[in-house]
Amino acid sequence: MLKVKVTSVGNSMGILLPKEALSKMKATKGDTLYLVEGPDGYMLTPYQQDFGNQMDAAEDIMKRYKNTLRELAK
Numbered sequence: 001m002l003k004v005k006v007t008s009v010g011n012s013m014g015i016l017l018p019k020e021a022l023s024k025m026k027a028t029k030g031d032t033l034y035l036v037e038g039p040d041g042y043m044l045t046p047y048q049q050d051f052g053n054q055m056d057a058a059e060d061i062m063k064r065y066k067n068t069l070r071e072l073a074k
Helices: 018-025 051-064 066-072
Strands: 006-009 011-013 034-038 041-045
Touching: 051 066
Parallel strands: none
Antiparallel strands: 006 011, 034 041
């Protein structure tokens, strides 16, 4: 378990993440992290929670409109 401390950042509050945590998440300066609420509290992750659902929807549309998309690509 890593310990972080809440600190003031301008008029807001923030936390500083240790290099170990950033390294495990493969996050660098400027990356977006997501704070996801779950039954056991919050989880910080570099992955967008509904990305899988969006990809499934995109694949479905690409299958249904394969010929149309091929014509539009010309």
